[in-house]
Amino acid sequence: xxxxxxxxxxxxxxxxxxxxxxxxxxxxxxxxxxxxxxxxxxxxxxxxxxxxxxxxxxxxxxxxxxxxxxxxxxxxxxxxxxxxxxxxxxxxxxxx
Numbered sequence: 234x235x236x237x238x239x240x241x242x243x244x245x246x247x248x249x250x251x252x253x254x255x256x257x258x259x260x261x262x263x264x265x266x267x268x269x270x271x272x273x274x275x276x277x278x279x280x281x282x283x284x285x286x287x288x289x290x291x292x293x294x295x296x297x298x299x300x301x302x303x304x305x306x307x308x309x310x311x312x313x314x315x316x317x318x319x320x321x322x323x324x325x326x327x328x329x
Contacts, residue, residue, distance in 0.1 A: 235301045236272040243270040260284035279305040 243266065246255050256266040261281060268274045277285070282305065286296035297304050 234274075234276065235299075236274070239300060240270050240272050258288055276302075279307060 243255075247270070250258070252263050252266055256263045259266065259281070261269070261284070265274075265281075269277075277300075282296055282300075283293055286293045289296060291299075294304060
C-alpha cells in the first residue's frame with residue numbers, strides 16, 4: 234500500500250477540514266485517521282476502502298489502484314457474479 238500517498242492526501246484534506254469532520258466523513262475514528270496520516274496502518278478494511286472511495290467520489294477500483302493495492306476479494310467475487318448473471322440473461326434472451 235502506498236502509505237505515503239495516503240498520508241499526503243490526509244494532510245491535504247486536513248488543511249480543508251477539521252480532523253473530527255474528516256474522520257467522520259471517512260467513517261473512522263480520529264485516532265484511526267492519525268494512524269493513516271502517520272503511516273502506521275498496515276492495511277485498510279474493505280469498509281474503510283469503500284468509505285475512502287465514496288469520499289473521493291470515485292470507484293473502489295480507482296481507490297485501490299491509487300493506493301496500489303488489489304481489490305478486496307469480496308468485491309471481485311460480487312463483480313464476477315454480476316457478470317455471470319448478465320450472461321445468463323443474455324443467453325435466455327437468445328434461447329427465447
